[in-house]
Amino acid sequence: MSKAIRVTIGGKDLTLRGNDEEKIKRSVREVNLQVQHLQQTLREQSTPTLTVLAALNIAEKYLDVQDQSSKDVRFVSDELEKMTQYLERAWRQPLP
Amino acid sequence: MSTQQPDMLPEHEHRGGEDQQPERLFSADTPPVEAIVQRFWETVRKSADVIVTLRQENTMISAQNAALRRSEKDLQQRMEDLLARIAVLDVPSGTVVENASDAVMLAEMRKSIDRTEDELKSVREANELVNAELQSMQESLTASEHRIVEAQEHLQDNSSLSEQLTAVKAELKARTKHFHEIQDSFQNAQDHRLGREALEMRLQELEQKSGLNDETALRIAELEEEVADLRQQLNRALAIVQMYRAAGLRHVEDPDLKDQMPLFGIQPASVPQGADVAKPTPETTYLTDAEIKILAERLDKVADQVAQLLGIS
Numbered sequence: 001m002s003k004a005i006r007v008t009i010g011g012k013d014l015t016l017r018g019n020d021e022e023k024i025k026r027s028v029r030e031v032n033l034q035v036q037h038l039q040q041t042l043r044e045q046s047t048p049t050l051t052v053l054a055a056l057n058i059a060e061k062y063l064d065v066q067d068q069s070s071k072d073v074r075f076v077s078d079e080l081e082k083m084t085q086y087l088e089r090a091w092r093q094p095l096p
Numbered sequence: 097m098s099t100q101q102p103d104m105l106p107e108h109e110h111r112g113g114e115d116q117q118p119e120r121l122f123s124a125d126t127p128p129v130e131a132i133v134q135r136f137w138e139t140v141r142k143s144a145d146v147i148v149t150l151r152q153e154n155t156m157i158s159a160q161n162a163a164l165r166r167s168e169k170d171l172q173q174r175m176e177d178l179l180a181r182i183a184v185l186d187v188p189s190g191t192v193v194e195n196a197s198d199a200v201m202l203a204e205m206r207k208s209i210d211r212t213e214d215e216l217k218s219v220r221e222a223n224e225l226v227n228a229e230l231q232s233m234q235e236s237l238t239a240s241e242h243r244i245v246e247a248q249e250h251l252q253d254n255s256s257l258s259e260q261l262t263a264v265k266a267e268l269k270a271r272t273k274h275f276h277e278i279q280d281s282f283q284n285a286q287d288h289r290l291g292r293e294a295l296e297m298r299l300q301e302l303e304q305k306s307g308l309n310d311e312t313a314l315r316i317a318e319l320e321e322e323v324a325d326l327r328q329q330l331n332r333a334l335a336i337v338q339m340y341r342a343a344g345l346r347h348v349e350d351p352d353l354k355d356q357m358p359l360f361g362i363q364p365a366s367v368p369q370g371a372d373v374a375k376p377t378p379e380t381t382y383l384t385d386a387e388i389k390i391l392a393e394r395l396d397k398v399a400d401q402v403a404q405l406l407g408i409s
Contacts, residue, residue, distance in 0.1 A: 072129045079133045083140045090144035095152055 010035045010051045034058060171222050178219060181212055316405050323398050330391060337388065 002017045007028045018024045034054035035047075042050065185208075 075129060076133060079137070083137065086140060087144055087147070090147045091151075095148070095155055 008032075010047050010054075012047075031055075031058070167225075171226070174215070174219055174222065178212075178215060181208070181215075185209070185212070312405060316402065319398060319402055319405070323395070323402065326391070326395050326398060330395060333388060333391065 002019055003021060005016045005018065005021055005024055007014055007016055007025070009028055009031055016024055016028075031051075031054055034057055035050050038045070038050045038053055042053075045053075
């Protein structure tokens with residue numbers, strides 16, 4: 001059941017719809033933090049520009065996390081494979 | 097990244113700093129994957145060591161089991177051989193003696209007996225081994241029995257605890273019953289107290305009524321005195337009436353008053369004497385029949401009042 005949620009992003013009021021209100025609020029809070037930080041460092045830029053930059057920063061971090069997640073999955077898979085082989089050796093190797 | 101920033105921005109600014117507040121969205125609080133994998137590796141190594149140890153123990157136990165089976169088979173075979181030779185030696189000695197000419201056969205039999213004795217020695221040794229195993233089994237059995245006894249004691253402890261629990265429950269039940277009895281007796285005492293209060297109130301009412309009875313008794317005494325007085329007056333009046341009727345007169349006078357001194361100029365009626373008695377007049381009559389009747393009615397009323405007071409109807 002989607003619910004209408006009124007939020008303010010970069011000083012602009014918006015009405016959003018979604019199932020997870022808490023998640024939407026957290027996302028809005030993160031975008032606002034990005035925009036506020038950019039406002040502090042880039043005072044001469046307009047709000048749309050700052051919003052686009054914030055979106056780009058968030059997208060870049062998302063891609064970084066995605067890449068890291070893929071690496072972690074590969075690393076864990078490799079390690080699990082090594083552990084399996086190690087245990088199989090312990091089970092099958094001839095005893096002294 | 098040059099693709100995410102306008103041309104006028106220096107590269108280091110477009111993310112607003114790597115360690116700034118906005119970074120917290122992607123900074124995980126969980127430990128790194130490498131540390132978790134390392135801990136899992138330690139567990140895997142320990143598991144591998146346990147696997148190797150268990151395999152070695154299993155191999156040793158299997159070897160011991162095989163040796164025991166071989167020993168058992170060997171002993172079984174020796175026992176069968178011995179039984180067979182004992183059956184051969186059971187041949188009647190008379191038959192052997194009768195064939196005394198066959199000395200060679202006797203010598204062979206002696207040799208056979210010697211071998212049998214040697215085999216008996218080996219069987220005794222094997223028997224000693226079996227006895228040692230039996231001893232160890234007996235010890236194991238004793239240990240198991242000891243464990244069973246301990247388990248039984250533990251069970252008995254549990255039983256005694258259960259009995260204690262049952263006793264405590266029974267005691268609690270008895271105390272609850274006693275408490276209810278005390279509550280009932282307290283209720284009874286409360287009822288008795290209320291009854292006593294009611295009785296005390298009733299007693300006060302009766303005492304008040306008793307006071308009324310005292311007043312009534314006084315009233316009765318007064319009325320009795322009045323009755324006696326009236327009766328006396330009636331008797332006196334009747335005596336006067338009788339006296340004047342006997343004299344043929346209608347004049348009535350109280351003879352008790354004849355000697356009293358008149359006060360305030362009032363002349364008391366004199367008792368008629370002689371001719372005066374023969375001529376009575378209505379003006380000189382003091383107590384007529386009607387008055388006597390009124391007096392009698394008054395006396396009846398007093399009697400009725402007395403009867404009501406005394407409860408006589």
